[in-house]
Amino acid sequence: MAERLLVRALKGGKSTKILTLNGKKITKMPSTLEKLPGLKTLDLQNNLIPKVCPEISTLTQFQDLKLREFYCEGNPLFLKQPVNAVKQEEVWSLQEITSRFIMNQLAEKNPFLMQAIEWYPEVRSIISQGRKCAVCGKSFLTIWLECVEFVPPSKNWKISRNLHLVPLRVLICSYKCFNQRGPNLFGIAQV
Template identity: 40%
Template structure:
């Protein structure tokens, strides 16, 4: 049947070819003669691989291989350099061939839902044009830092996996608009999430989250889904803490960072010759009460913000726990702020 369709197609030089639900266990090699095809549908068959002849479809832009039996990415895909959209949902993929990923530089859309993936190869960063990535219902336990190099990514779906965290560098995804991570095991979102300045929708429902990152209020969120998480509750208990003894490294770092604010300071000129120290101080945090910088010692607190009034969310009401870092118990004990210490059961 497929051969007959291809023979007919050869006469018409079609831009689109539909071979969905034909019970194919292989694609006829004659497919390679249809170098005019832009859109190829092979969804709902029994394919375990593709013939090398498919690499002759050098103009192909959309390829749908959903609902097949692929256990690995067919090597022929690496030659489809004009490919923009690739559907691989509901297959049996356990890994992604790095060689194939390396050449798909025009790919903007990749659907890997309902496979058996446990991780991404570092070469995922080669998909430099990718805007939409979906890996719902896989077996992912972690995401590589290289994923954060997909600077054009606008939408990321990774629901129903086994993720416990996100890379610390997640904030490099500056064009991200939608993030869907429901039904994982995520305990904490990275502070860098606050750098995703275009993020409008976050679904983190049914995870193990207790608190949100410090800069949540800087995001232009329209929708936030966080039900079925063990979020901290607003149950104030009076507590006064004594000032801790800071390490020599911390005392020195705080002094240097304070001096760096003075444009005429000798340290401001001298630090140029010590790039390692400069890089270390660049990782400093700022106290939510006094505004001073600190390095490694902090007091983790929580501030409860109104989802509708403070964050302007249209879908959520009530208080949201947001992390706040304080530089000392002196600031914690001072009056006039609304930060609470975090009590662990």
């Protein structure tokens, strides 16, 4: 069935705008997508596709596709395998230690620091770039780990009915917090 739909799309060539192969038990992405330069919508939801085909991942032929919509939910494209970080804690710079202390004291409304910070615009400028750790909630300046958390989408988003989780970028202040993260929070690493 999927083969017939793909052959029909290929016969359409440049005039093919939509390709729907939803729930066809496909185990790999069609490598012939490069032959559909007019494709606007590609629906590969609810299949058994474990990885992106080389034509898409290398972005050579895929750059020529002018896709506006790409649906791939319900495929095992992401591996959710938690790994503990065995890296030792990094030694923070004096600026990082001081910035963390000041930002966390300001969050607790320390009256002495709130008054003192008014006199030092360069300090205000530095700590204005601070971020909050997604695990402990404390502020940090430069040392951080980039992670992704899978959360349910907001009710007012226009999304596919099959989309149950969306990835959100979150930052973590240290490996200590990384090892205390929740089950839906994953580190981003190059393998």
